Amino acid sequence: MNDPSLEALSRAATEENAACPVTLVVSGTLVTGHIVAQDAFEADTTHMVETAMEQTDDTNEAVQAMRRMISTMLDEVAEPDGTFVHVSVQEVMTGAESIDLGGSVFRFRADEVQGYTIGTVETHEGEQ
Secondary structure (H helix, E strand, O other): OOOOOHHHHHHHHHOOOOOOOEEEEEEOOOEEEEEEHHHHHHHHHHHHHHHHHHHHHOOOHHHHHHHHHHHHHHHHHHOOOOEEEEEEEEEEEOOOOOEEEEEEEEEEEHHHHHEEEEEOOOOOOOOO
């Protein structure tokens, strides 16, 4: 999609360390949450790796490899260029099912976003 206004929201979130409520359509899936700064994605990813390390011992090769890979990736990330949108995801809706993710930060390729709206949507089980 590479929508200039979506890129501007993403850039503003990073530059001003702000968040904007948004609902995206990504590969036919409805994603609702907040566009956040790139730093929020990096902090969330680092936290997830640290949590995995706490849940295993320091000799776990898979976790160590993941930590090295994430560290290298974060070191090489350039300034935001509109390629990615970082979203603190509250819910993912696929068909009739809703999955509550409670704010995990996802990184979406901006050109894979098929549509968006400002604001979040809520689902209510059992209501029609």
